[in-house]
């Protein structure tokens with residue numbers, strides 16, 4: 001792929017926070033590329049580093065180290081951003097607010113009001129456009145934020161857990177709009193969530209975050225096709241044993257699901273002997289060891305559902 005077909009390139013990106021208990025690494029040396037016009041799901045449990053990554057992408061947080069490159073010259077003109085924790089002033093009337101934002105982006109007032117009203121109609125908020133935000137439910141506020149991000153026809157849209165406050169019909173509606181923007185308008189979209197199921201219908205690529213790292217970066221179709229061998233170990237004290245395996249074998253893919261240690265790799269047959277030896281030497285009791293072939297998809301889903 002030509003370099004300029006990538007909307008964003010992230011290299012060795014790290015964010016460390018100083019906390020009372022010392023330095024905390026929220027994002028740990030991650031690398032990824034975002035292709036133009038595609039939808040990316042940033043998936044992972046709470047605390048995985050999704051929001052910190054997004055804030056670095058939109059320049060609200062300064063990276064400790066690493067590099068983010070964009071194919072766009074002026075990010076502020078082409079970016080639409082829906083933050084995780086929105087700030088909206090309760091005294092505002094949303095149509096006025098959206099019109100104002102549209103004007104800031106260089107759209108004339110009449111046109112801006114028209115676009116604002118269009119989104120209000122789309123989101124079934126037509127009756128509420130001139131009411132104060134204080135009277136809005138959290139789902140309604142979420143819709144205002146989404147409309148805010150879409151006002152100036154962004155080429156790059158970044159949404160941080162935008163479906164959390166929405167009811168199922170609002171969620172479905174948002175996903176439909178995103179799919180339309182991607183396929184018809186070639187908008188590049190990054191959307192974060194802690195559920196894979198809710199996004200899997202619309203995303204083209206998935207980046208799975210865990211403890212500040214990206215543990216999986218895949219095209220969604222590839223993920224569905226791929227299979228990995230997996231070693232399942234039942235033992236006493238799985239946390240301790242998993243930690244020992246992690247230390248002795250440099251392998252990322254070790255998770256604990258329902259008290260079983262799961263190691264997935266394409267080289268399990270080579271590693272099996274060594275891993276079993278480590279478990280035995282740990283002094284913990286080995287209850288069972290199985291090798292199974294699973295789709296990577298199901299491994300990811302199990303991990304995210306645990």
Ligand SMILES: Nc1ncnc2c1ncn2[C@@H]1O[C@H](COP(=O)(O)OP(=O)(O)O)[C@@H](O)[C@H]1O
Nearest residue numbers: 017019024026045046047048049050051052053
């Ligand atoms: N300003 C901050 N100071 C200290 N720690 C932070 C700060 N912001 C986030 N963190 C920590 O970084 C980790 C990742 O947080 P976050 O990026 O919000 O994860 P996610 O969005 O995946 O839930 C969490 O452990 C969080 O507590």
Ligand SMILES: [Mg+2]
Nearest residue numbers: 050051084161
């Ligand atoms: Mg978050």
